[in-house]
Amino acid sequence: MPEGLRPARLGSRFTVGSRLLQSRHAKRFEEFLFRYREVTLLAAGLCLGAYFQLMTGKLLSNADLLNLSQIMAPIAMLACPTVLLIASGEIDLSIGQTFALAPFLVHFGQQAGIPLLLADVLAIAAVSVVGAINGVVTVYLGVPSFVTTLGTFFGVNGLTLIISSGEPVGAPGTGLYATIFGQNWSLIIWAVAALALFHFILKHMRWGLYCVAIGGNYEASREAGIKVDRIKIGNFIILAAVSGFAGILDAVTVNITDPLAGGSAIMFSAISAVVIGGTALAGGFGTVVGAFIGAGVLALLQDGLTLQGINANAFDLILGIAILSVMIMNVTLSRHLLGRRRA
Amino acid sequence: MNSAHPDSPLLLEAEGIVKQFGSIVALNGLSMKLRSGEVLGLLGDNGVGKSTLLKILTGYLQPDTGTIRLDGEVVRLRDVQHARSLGIDIIYQDLALVDQLSIVENIFLNREATTSGPIRVLRRRAMRRAAEDLIERVGVKLPSLEQPVGTLSGGQRAAVAIARVVQTNDRVLLLDEPLAAVGVREAQTVIDVVRNLHAEGVSVIVILHNYGHVIDLCERFYIVRDGQIAEEGSVAGHTSESLIATVLATRL
Ligand SMILES: Nc1ncnc2c1ncn2[C@@H]1O[C@H](COP(=O)(O)OP(=O)(O)OP(=O)(O)O)[C@@H](O)[C@H]1O
Ligand SMILES: [Mg+2]
Numbered sequence: 001m002p003e004g005l006r007p008a009r010l011g012s013r014f015t016v017g018s019r020l021l022q023s024r025h026a027k028r029f030e031e032f033l034f035r036y037r038e039v040t041l042l043a044a045g046l047c048l049g050a051y052f053q054l055m056t057g058k059l060l061s062n063a064d065l066l067n068l069s070q071i072m073a074p075i076a077m078l079a080c081p082t083v084l085l086i087a088s089g090e091i092d093l094s095i096g097q098t099f100a101l102a103p104f105l106v107h108f109g110q111q112a113g114i115p116l117l118l119a120d121v122l123a124i125a126a127v128s129v130v131g132a133i134n135g136v137v138t139v140y141l142g143v144p145s146f147v148t149t150l151g152t153f154f155g156v157n158g159l160t161l162i163i164s165s166g167e168p169v170g171a172p173g174t175g176l177y178a179t180i181f182g183q184n185w186s187l188i189i190w191a192v193a194a195l196a197l198f199h200f201i202l203k204h205m206r207w208g209l210y211c212v213a214i215g216g217n218y219e220a221s222r223e224a225g226i227k228v229d230r231i232k233i234g235n236f237i238i239l240a241a242v243s244g245f246a247g248i249l250d251a252v253t254v255n256i257t258d259p260l261a262g263g264s265a266i267m268f269s270a271i272s273a274v275v276i277g278g279t280a281l282a283g284g285f286g287t288v289v290g291a292f293i294g295a296g297v298l299a300l301l302q303d304g305l306t307l308q309g310i311n312a313n314a315f316d317l318i319l320g321i322a323i324l325s326v327m328i329m330n331v332t333l334s335r336h337l338l339g340r341r342r343a
Numbered sequence: 344m345n346s347a348h349p350d351s352p353l354l355l356e357a358e359g360i361v362k363q364f365g366s367i368v369a370l371n372g373l374s375m376k377l378r379s380g381e382v383l384g385l386l387g388d389n390g391v392g393k394s395t396l397l398k399i400l401t402g403y404l405q406p407d408t409g410t411i412r413l414d415g416e417v418v419r420l421r422d423v424q425h426a427r428s429l430g431i432d433i434i435y436q437d438l439a440l441v442d443q444l445s446i447v448e449n450i451f452l453n454r455e456a457t458t459s460g461p462i463r464v465l466r467r468r469a470m471r472r473a474a475e476d477l478i479e480r481v482g483v484k485l486p487s488l489e490q491p492v493g494t495l496s497g498g499q500r501a502a503v504a505i506a507r508v509v510q511t512n513d514r515v516l517l518l519d520e521p522l523a524a525v526g527v528r529e530a531q532t533v534i535d536v537v538r539n540l541h542a543e544g545v546s547v548i549v550i551l552h553n554y555g556h557v558i559d560l561c562e563r564f565y566i567v568r569d570g571q572i573a574e575e576g577s578v579a580g581h582t583s584e585s586l587i588a589t590v591l592a593t594r595l
Contacts, residue, residue, distance in 0.1 A: 204464050206455055209444075213452060216443035223403060223439035224453040225423035284443040 037278035038290045041326070045297040052304030059307065069188035070253055072299035074099070074262075076191040077246040078239075078270035079291040080198040083279050084208065085235040086271075087286030089215035090145040092134060092236060095243040096267035097156035098127040100259060102244030103251035104164050106172045116173055120181075124244045130156055131240025135233030145236075157263065164259040171255045172248070182252025190249055191292075194242065199288040208286075211235065215283020269298055272319070276326045297322075353415065354379040354546050355400065355431070355515055360409035362395055362570075369395040370406070371570035377515065382537070382547040384561035384578070386554075386590055392570040393550045394436050397517045400548070401433040402426035424453070430514030434521055436550075438504040442493030446485060447474045449492050450506045477506040482532050498529030505536055516540060518549040522556055534559060554583040554590075566593050 032039075053059040059068070078095050085092055102123045109119030130152055138145040173181060180186055202208035210231050213221045222228050251257040275281055276297065277290025301322070305315050355377040362370040369392045377383050385393045398404040400411065402420030410417050413429060420426045423433075440449050451470045457463035474488050483502035485495070492503055501524060508516060518537070522530045537560060541547060551557050557564060558578060566574040566589065573593040581589075 204467075206457065206463065206465065209448065209452075209455070209465065213441045213444060213448075216441040217439075220437065220439040220441050221452075223423070223435050223437070225427065226453050284441075 038287060038293055041277065041290060041293045041297060045293060045300060048297065048300055048304065052300070052307060056304070056307040059304065064303070064307070066184065068299055068303045069185065071303055072296050073187040073191040073253075074246050074250045074266060075269045075273055075298060076188075076292050076295035077194045077249075078243050078266060079273040079277070079295050080191075080194040080288050081235070081239040081242045082270055082274050083198060083277075083286045083288045083291045084202060084211045085239050086274055086279050086281060087202070087208075087215045087283055088211040088232055088235055089218065089283030090138065090232060090235065091149065091271070091281075092131075092145065092239055093149040093264075093267055094130060094134060094152040094156055095239060095270060096262040096264055097153055097160065098130050098240045099243045099247035099250070099262035099266060101130075101156055101160045102127050102247040103172065103257040103261075104160055104169070104259070106248055106251075107169050107257055108163065110172060116177060119172070120245075120248055123248065124241050127244035128237050128241045131237035132233065134240070135236035138236070139229045139232050153264075153267075160259050164257075166259055168256050168258040168260075171251045171257055173252055178252050182249040187249055187253050190246075191295075195288060195292045202286055202288050207231065207234070212284060212286060215280070216285075270295070272323055273298055276323060351379045351381070353377070354413070355548075356412040356415075357396070357400065358410050358412070360396065360399060360411075361407045362392070362399060362404065363407055368570055370399070370409075372409070373567070373571050375565055375572055377546055377548055378563075380541075380544060380546055381563060382541055382549065382561045384557045384564040385548060385550045385567055386552075386557065386564055386586075387567035387573075388594075391567045393567050394519050395570075396567070397433060397519050397548065397550065398435075400426070400515075401431055401517055403433075427511070427513075430512070431517070432508045432511060432513040432515070433517040434504045434508055434519060436519040436523070438500055440492045440500055440503060443491055446478075446488045446490055446492055446495075446503055447471050449503050450474050450477060450510070452507070454507070454510065473510070474506065477510055478502065480509060481506050481536055483529070497524035498526055498532075501525050501529065501533060505533065509536065509540065513545055516545050516547045518547060520550050520552065522551065522553060530556070554586040557586060558583055566590055568593055 049059060058064050078099065082092065082095065105123035105126050106116070106119045109122055110116055114122065134145065134149050134152055137143050137148045137151075171178075171182075202211070210221065210226050210228075213224070213226060214228050214231060218228065247262055250261065254261070273294035274291045275294075277287055277292070277294035279286040279291060298319070301319060302315060305318070353376050356375070358374045360370050360373045361368070371392075373392065373396060375396075385396070387393055395404065399406050400420070402422050402425050411420060412418065413431075418429065420429075420431070426432075439452075441452065444452070447467075447470050451474070456466040456469045456473070458466060471488060478485055478488070481502050483499065485499055485502065492500060495503065501521060505521070516537075521533050521537075525533060534556070537547060537549070547560075549560060551560070558581060561578050563577055564575070564586075565572050574589060576589065578586075
């Protein structure tokens with residue numbers, strides 16, 4: 001039997017700087033970068049933070065860190081369960097819309113005399129139905145999830161606009177409720193809870209393992225006896241529920257229930273966070289920690305550029321460059337190290 | 344090799360199995376029997392329905408019509424897990440491995456060791472230790488059990504697939520061309536594993552294209568043609584050449 005393929009064997013076509021890379025240390029370093037993409041991203045984020053602090057001197061103030069955490073938290077809350085879905089080879093574009101819809105359902109539930117906490121639960125249950133629709137249409141009718149959730153993206157947005165008449169309303173809850181469910185630092189605490197929960201599910205439970213297996217090889221997973229449909233539909237439902245919950249919290253944070261909250265902006269931010277974090281968009285690999293850090297980096301970019309007084313257009317340009325750089329690095333490293341390119 | 348007595352009881356029977364994929368008739372009323380303790384070879388050209396039959400016998404596919412009997416009783420194999428719970432296990436033609444997952448994760452895919460209780464946590468260390476034993480039992484050297492399966496050679500991949508099925512005490516093992524992607528040395532390893540399982544009393548149905556292997560491993564054979572059994576026979580007395588002649592004769 002031949003010796004196992006060494007993962008770090010370098011392709012001969014990488015001649016530029018190959019002498020440098022041939023050293024054992026460089027190889028190790030490359031492996032390290034790939035295996036701990038989260039650490040690399042965290043280092044980049046810290047450098048970015050240091051840069052903004054040096055340039056503006058404002059970042060490390062209590063007020064701005066709070067602001068930063070409130071930008072980051074909703075992105076992170078949506079990104080964490082999105083990792084499971086993307087690792088399993090699907091995508092959901094409707095998460096920003098369930099995010100916007102849920103607090104309105106709470107509002108109208110309250111108006112109908114339902115106690116606040118019960119109204120929350122009912123609203124989350126209602127938006128979970130959107131997740132179930134996403135899942136069932138994708139899995140049983142064979143519509144690609146990109147298309148299914150593009151449909152619910154518009155549909156749910158329309159629903160929110162209709163029931164709200166396009167007008168914002170007040171935020172639900174005050175006092176202790178608001179302290180727990182959204183005000184000040186509570187939002188980021190919820191996000192950390194989501195990080196812990198979904199990291200645990202991904203790395204330490206069958207569900208997470210099966211998500212990766214399905215995204216890696218759908219046919220093999222079915223052959224092994226994994227209930228692939230159940231996992232996929234479950235992921236859509238979990239994601240919709242969490243996005244609804246995040247939307248309810250966010251309404252309390254910003255103290256307004258706005259039909260234009262969420263939407264495509266937060267959806268793209270969450271998916272970007274997942275991808276920058278190192279999760280394979282084609283499925284088969286996921287990291288919740290990476291997505292969480294990714295959400296932090298995106299929030300930091302947004303917050304820092306605002307502190308510097310740079311306008312939103314430049315933000316998009318920089319974000320685009322950041323995503324491309326990280327992805328090119330990921331793809332190149334994984335090709336190197338896993339020997340995927342068998343010349 | 345302790346061959347099964349010709350009158351040993353019937354273990355698994357398929358009767359009148361029909362399976363269509365759209366307009367393609369993969370199985371056309373196929374009937375076959377597996378005796379307890381025997382190694383049964385399935386031969387036949389490409390695309391005659393051999394894999395489809397095994398997938399039905401393992402609950403992966405549902406037949407359009409036809410019945411399956413286990414120990415003489417009609418069973419409807421709901422899914423792969425159900426078949427496995429009845430002691431029927433399979434190594435698929437494509438080995439059913441996930442390249443991105445590690446060797447350990449693949450060996451235990453859908454057979455994970457978990458803690459009990461409402462929240463079942465994967466017992467990764469226990470699985471790792473068990474995987475080492477299983478790999479040793481299969482008799483193949485693998486570099487690191489944490490390595491993704493995508494980096495393995497064909498023979499090593501086959502070993503992982505075998506390690507997956509030998510962990511449970513199965514009654515029936517279905518093997519879909521287990522020797523297709525492996526070299527001569529590894530083929531011998533696989534053959535030894537099958538022989539050992541057989542010696543432990545496991546009944547085997549194996550699809551093979553190499554008639555030398557059929558002579559080596561099997562006691563009885565079926566030749567499948569056009570979704571039906573075209574010929575049945577005992578391997579005893581056959582050489583590879585006479586087997587090939589028999590297979591060719593069924594085409595006339
Ligand atoms: N999932 C499927 N969808 C459509 N057609 C299928 C499917 N599976 C098998 N078939 C068709 O059914 C027929 C029998 O296929 P099967 O895989 O059982 O053949 P086989 O005897 O195992 O062939 P081989 O020796 O090449 O593995 C073939 O014509 C094949 O194309
Ligand atoms: Mg086949």
